[in-house]
Amino acid sequence: MNQTNTKQGDSYHRPVMVEEVLSYFQETAGLLVDATYGGGGHASALLQSNPELRVLGIDRDLDAMSRVPVGHGDPRLHLVTANFGDLEKILAREAPNGDLAGALFDLGVSSHQLDVAGRGFSFHSPGPLDMRMGPDATQSADDIVNRWSPGDIATILRDYGEERFAGRIAEAIVKARPIGDTVELASVIANAVPAPARRRKHPARRSFQAIRIAVNGELAALRRGLDAALDALRPGGRAVVISYHSLEDRIVKRRFASGATECTCPPDMPVCGCGTVAELRLLTRGGQRPSPAEIENNPRARSAVLRAVEKVTI
Ligand SMILES: C[S@@+](CC[C@H](N)C(=O)[O-])C[C@H]1O[C@@H](n2cnc3c(N)ncnc32)[C@H](O)[C@@H]1O
Missing domain, CATH: 1.10.150.170 (Putative methyltransferase TM0872, insert domain)
Structure with missing residues (x-):
């Protein structure tokens, strides 16, 4: 069964930290790229809660894209089968004016991918040694x-x-x-x-x-995709990333921290010589975790860490 919104159709994938994600994009108007569309849970919640948003949904998994959940026929949702590692190219083609209002990455695999033994992601049930998220692997x-x-x-x-x-x-x-x-x-x-x-x-x-x-090639794709999304964000635009293990989270944390770094000159320098200007403002410090209630309801949320940034007007 398809995931049709956040309250029903949990069998494809139950989206994690939906309320938190919505809170960061409440005031956002314009194009948001959902780089990990999956079952469309976050995308549909965003479209339902904010009429000012348009969503470009990306997933490298043909299976995810073939399910066409809520939003099918919604002119505010456009789906593309691709690797978000190619986001720079995708945005140049799909959003050529470079005016990105938001970006969401909900990393890793969906429950559906884990549950279908034929994909070979699970060690609990016999499946082929595959693990490819999409045909581009x-x-x-x-x-x-x-x-x-x-x-x-x-x-x-x-x-x-x-x-x-x-x-x-x-x-x-x-x-x-x-x-x-x-x-x-x-x-x-x-x-x-x-x-x-x-x-x-x-x-x-x-x-x-x-x-x-x-x-x-998940970590390389994350580095490339995150760079492309942050570059394309307009001033005031926001990026939210949900990671599920420390390797992903470290990449996100470092990229956000480097983007938020102000002048690094010694404090006694009369004038800045390094030229470093922060392009990002951190909206989360230390990473945000799901509530205990969410973890109880959805054990797959337990390792989630959410980080969010806003592009600064320079
Ligand atoms: C945790 S699920 C996302 C679930 C989605 N937020 C929802 O609400 O249903 C992660 C999805 O990201 C996709 N994915 C992972 N890495 C990707 C990449 N490099 N490019 C595109 N999609 C990717 C996976 O195929 C999977 O469908």
Whole structure:
């Protein structure tokens, strides 16, 4: 079933921190890019709550785009299947006057993508070693798991999964080849991890995250997409990003902080020599978290961190 608004149709994806997102765009008029359209939950809530908004919805997943939820036929919603890493090009084509009023990134995968075993994102049910978010991804999980060298696998497990046992897991994966599906991969990983480390969260969680990030080039796309969105924002325009793990959040936090940096000259310099002028104003400090009630209702919200900025008039 399609997600048709924020109150019904939860089966595709229940949007996270909707009230908080709406609050940042209450006064926004003009074009907002929803770079991670997914089930359209945020987009439909934004369109319903603010008649002054038009939404350009982007998702690299054809499945998300083929569902055409609320807003279909709404002249204020325009959908594009693309990778937000190409946002600069997309905006040049879709919003050529460069007058962007808002940008929203709700990162990661949707519940739908996780729940459909055939996409290969989940370690709970057997699925192919795929994990591609969209057809633009140039490799699949199978390429990494069954073909990469142990050294390269260990590197992504460490860099993208912050996995302590990266080396052991990589060796175990290579030894168990060919690995046929996601559950087999999860079990190889679980057996490679020392017993005490298996107790808290699923021992394959970090490795699956790492492989997914590598397959989809997620961090590079985030850096490029965020730069393009912030460049295109008009003065007073706002960007909101919801991240679900520390690697994403670190990129967002640093990009926002660097954009909000004022003159860096020593305080005793009579005149500014560095020329640094803040282009952004931070609207959140330390990142905003979902309420305990939301986390109780929607456990997938528990790792969410929201950061928001406003483009400054220079
Ligand atoms: C957490 S879901 C977004 C859910 C959406 N906000 C809603 O309310 O239904 C993340 C979505 O972003 C998409 N996505 C992730 N990375 C992307 C990228 N680089 N370019 C375009 N879409 C991306 C995924 O395919 C997924 O559908």
